[in-house]
Amino acid sequence: MPEHVPSLQLAGAAVLTLAGAVWVIGVLRLLRRFRAEAVRELPAARLPVLPTQRKSGPPWESVELTPAERDAFAGLVRQLGDH
Numbered sequence: 001m002p003e004h005v006p007s008l009q010l011a012g013a014a015v016l017t018l019a020g021a022v023w024v025i026g027v028l029r030l031l032r033r034f035r036a037e038a039v040r041e042l043p044a045a046r047l048p049v050l051p052t053q054r055k056s057g058p059p060w061e062s063v064e065l066t067p068a069e070r071d072a073f074a075g076l077v078r079q080l081g082d083h
Contacts, residue, residue, distance in 0.1 A: 065073065
């Protein structure tokens, strides 16, 4: 026990530390319980504003490049490859 700290102050710090630990444990138990209830209710909670997602993605799109565009792209690739 440190000599410069009164025993009452040490006891108070120990009580506060214990109370904080009990509070943290209680909050974690409450959060865990409410999270379990929310997961059970999750399928019923739907957002009607959002559209349903498609099962497949959009079709592939492709664009034919002109010879000048191909040359410019090749030059850009060479320029970035040098770094």
